[in-house]
Every structure is written in structure tokens, then in C-alpha cells.
Amino acid sequence: MKPKLQHLSEAIAQYLTPLLSVLACVGLWHLLATRHLNLGLVTFQNVPPPAEVLQAGLDLLASPKLMFHLASSLSRVAQGFGLAALAGVSLGLLIGRFALARLWLMTPLEVLRPIPAVAWIPLSILMFPSSEASMVYITFIGALFPILLNTIHGTMGVDPRLIASARSLGTRRWAILGLVILPAAAPSVLTGLSIGMGTCWFCLVTAEMISGQYGLGYYTWESYTVQNYANIVVGMLLIGLLGMGSSALLRWAGQRLIPWQAAGGSA
């Protein structure tokens, strides 16, 4: 009897408490928004209450526009992130492994790195024929550097004894890159990919607000300009959900790709 009760209270503590805290936040939001509270520094006069946001969300779910917004944002992220992963990992391997590549490429990359991806927006609009391409480019730049730097770090950190052993076991010099360096650097690369995924969404939404047509960032900004305030929050929540989803997807893929890091330690 008693242990069962204890189990129940533990379950409550584990699952119910987070739920309650979310409900409390929504409740606070409701209070602030319905009373149109003005705190001087910040005002809730134009903030839509949760009920309105829920209604707006349901309306969007029923509308055909949702598909377009989702598809545009997802395809931009997929393209930008995919290109960044490809470029970041291959450049990172070369730079981490070969001193010559390091000498040639590191300085220009170091100059470009501190420039925030968002600062590229005006130039990228000028550089690319379509706003679509310029938005993909912004997400690409945003994801590139975390992936590149983590790959370089992982590649340079590979134990030289591992490479020596591989050579002694008959690995040809060029095969080392794929057979030893890449798997040895994989955990680092994966860290870079998940950081890159986060910055990717951040950059996409900003880019869409400025030069977009369809997409969740565009939807959010458009809702502001047409004074449909409830939709702003719907857009924000959707962006959060998609970011969370893509991170979870990446984590799941990572666990498949590097099973040797798992706790069990057996295949």
C-alpha cells in the first residue's frame, strides 16, 4: 500500500509538476492579456489572450495556407542545412587533417566567421536572383560555421595512435580519412550539426521576415503588419515546435549513426 502510494506521488512529481507549471504560465498569460495590463516598461494591451491564440491556431490548421507555410520553411531549412552539413563536414575534414588546407582556408574563414548570418541578408538579396535562393543562403551561412568548427575540432583531436594503428593494419593513406578520421570525429560532428540546426531556424525566420513569401517567419511578420495579433503567437509557437522536432530528429539519427557511444556498449 505504502510503496504504491509513494510510487504514485513520484509519478505526480515527475509528470504532473511540469504540466502544472505550463498551465500556470498560460494562466498568467491569460490574466495579463485579458486585463490589458500596462506596466509602463512593458504593456500587454495588444497581447492576444490564450483563447484567441488557440482559436487562431485551429483556424490556421483548417486553412490550406498552413501547408504552404510549413513546406516553404521546411524545404528552406532542409536545403540550407543539407548544404551546410555537406560543406562543413568535408571542409572541416580537409582543414583538420591537412596542414596545407588549413593554411589556405583558415584565415578567410576566420574573417567570415564573426559576421552574423543575419548581416548577410542585404548582400544576399543582391547576390541571388531569387529571394528563395537568398533565404537558403542565409540558413546555409548560419549552420555552416558551427558544423565546420566542430568538425575541425573533432578531426584534429583524433588520437594519432589510432591513425598509426590503422596504417599498420594496412589502411591506405587516403582511406584513413573515411575509415578512421570521420568515425573518430563523428561525435564532434554531431554536436556541430545540432548547434547548426538551431542557428539554421533562427536565421531562416529572420530571413523570411525580411524577404520571404510563405514560410513561418513570413507568416509571423505578416500577421503583425495586418494587425492579426493572435496569429503572431501561433507563428511563434509553430516555429518553436518545428525547431524542437528537427533537433529531436537529429538526436535520433545521431544515436543510430554512432551506437558505440550508447550506454550499453554492445551491438
Add this chain to the structure above:
Amino acid sequence: MRPALIPKDLPDWGGQPSTLLGQVELQGLGIDLGQNASRFTALDDVSLSLAAGEFVCLLGPSGCGKSTLLGALAGHITPNRGRLLVDGQAVTGPHPERGLVFQQHTLFPWLTARDNVAYGLRMRGLGRQQRLEQARAWLVDVGLAGFERHYPRALSGGMQQRVEIARVLINQPRLLLMDEPFGALDALTRLNMQELLLALWEQRRMSVLFVTHDIDEALFMADRVLIMSARPGRIIDDLRLDAARPRGEDWLTSPAFATLKRHCLRLLHGTGTTHPLSRLSPLPGSAQATLIENP
């Protein structure tokens, strides 16, 4: 088409006559390590020859260049002076016929024990079925049946070294180079590993060059014990041990063993390093010497 390998068949690396497997010849070998101001002579004028199939231990104070010598034989360090021949052929780079085992295992963490052992056969282009079969047989031989699908990090230190040894021996090396392979293991595991290595050696008779700073270990295992001086390393004594094998407590407690041990202790003590040195790895870790691997 390469003929299918029968497990534990004779090496088929170079078409060398099988009477000359693992014969090593060093002539006036000299190796300098480090760059510019920190450059120093790690090995100076080392000449020696090992007979095929011999089990030789290399004893010396830390920092005397034992590991550098192994690195050169493995083909990871280019000698600055002298010649280095294995079965009459100059060493020009790493090769599976000269297997190298480090103190800390270098198993690929992303491969299971079985795939680690099968790695060398994969590099030789053997079919998956064949190489996994041989790898399984080797894991049985080193006492790890049932651990095929374990990743290295799930194995104990002793087990990791067993996999490491199997991974090197599956390539049927003529020469097995070991750099304090059991130095990080506890006493009991260490004894088991020494016996395992001797059993494997007696079956297969590759030459072994075994670096250690443990006199007991050297006297227990070797046909010959070479003693090196402190830096720059030179061979200062060459002891031949003809105690019958398999060796056991009788040998370890015999007067001859005690005499030899005293002799080694005196020699090693007499050569005491003037200043402590960090342990040299057979790889020039921070780009100390020319790596053949990375020219």
C-alpha cells in the same frame, strides 16, 4: 585473384621464402627527434640482429629510445642514419607484416570487437563472411568467445589488449612489435596476458620485439634480453636466456633467474637518467620527427 586464406596460414604478404620470416637487421641506426632547438638524438648507432622467430625483450630506463626504436621498425618514424631491414627488405613505411601493439589499446571505438579484429582482413579485400569467421576464431583463441558484438569501451583493460593482439595477429605478421603492452594492467591480468602471448607465439613463431621496463617480465618471457642505456639509447648488453619452456615458478625462483635479475638491475641502475624525461611514444606525438604517415 588472391587465394582464399586458411585461418592462421603462413603469411602471403611479399612472396618471401618462409625460412626467413621476421629476421631483423639494424645497422648503425640513428634517430633524432624534436625540432630546431629542442632537437636531440634519441637513438645513436644501434646495431643488432634478431633471428627469425626469436622472442626478444628490450629493457631500458624510461626515455632511452625503446619506443622510438619500435616506431622506426613499425615504419612510423624515418631513421636519420643507418639501415633497417626486415627479412632483407628496407622498412619504408607501416605494413601489416610488422604489427604494433601499444600500452593503451588503439581499438576503433566505433567497431565491435569482432569488426576490430577483422579490420586487417577487410583492408586486404577479404569477403565479409570469411573475415568474420576468422575474427571469431581469433577471439576464441584470445579467450574472448561471446564478446564478438561488444564495443571496446564495454570491455576491461585486459580484454581490450586481447582484442588488440588478435587484431594484429590476424594479419599473420612476421614481426610483432609491442610497446609495454601489459604495463597498464593489474598484476594478475598481466600474468595471464604474458602466458597468452607466449602460447600464441609458440604456436605461430613470429619474431617478437617486446619493450618493457619490468625486469621480471623480460626474464620470464624472452629468449634474449637487450639492455639499453639512457639517452641517447645504445644497446649495452645482450643476454641469452636458455631456460626451458614453458617457464613457471621453477624458473622464476631459480638461482639463475636471481643472478640475471641482479645483473639487469645493476646495469639499469648504472645507466640512470640524469634528468627525468617524459615517456617517448613510438609516434612523434607533437610532430617531433618526420612521420612517414604524414610526409
